[in-house]
Amino acid sequence: MSDFKDFIGSDKGPQCPRIYILALSDTLNAISGKWKLPIIAALLRGVNRFKDLLDATEKITPRMLSKELKELEMNSIVERKVYNQTPVLIEYRLTKSGKDIANVIDSMIDWGMVHRTQAITKTDV
Template sequence: MEKRSKAVLSNPRNAAEEVQALQDAIYVIGGKWKLPIINSICNGNRRFREIERSIPGITTRMLSRELKEMELNQLIRRTENPDSPTKVEYSATDYCYSFGHIILEMISWGKAHKEKIIRGN
């Protein structure tokens, strides 16, 4: 962890730069729906309705808005098949996969946290 910290953090530390980087990351992947959407797409759901059905509680309007924002941030790719009727599919970009290890760590931490809370220590 110390070696990774030295590679990422400036010396001397620049708190404003670190906070800005955290805010940028949270802006791009934060919120209630972005990570579940990425997880759904990475689990093979490519069509809008497949993604929608795989995420309990998300509305059509919210999914549409999030997908557009994620496309602008180059996390997903929207591919439109010109055949009639139009078929639209979504896929994760290589850029999206670049933070896959972070998602795995978050899942691991979330499981451990839940267990810690249940055990009460």
């Protein structure tokens, strides 16, 4: 298990390996932006078709959904399957990696919950 703190916790300690930095920015890119997490959440719930994702992801436009799905596919987080029926059926599914992002999401929720409790003076609710 990587431990970021061990690498950057002291001035003279070992430098954080470059591969960790790359892994970190991969992850940040994978979930950054307005729509990535809502889409991943819908996919985790079992929503798999373009139309259904449009409905499940409130206020997203088809342009953005198309763009985000392409990015997720390029990043091997989502796979796109085409079934040659009529009308054509296309399914988007999370890959193993895609499903595993739930672990990152959990740690983010944990931090956010504790942080909200600690920062009691926060104004935005």
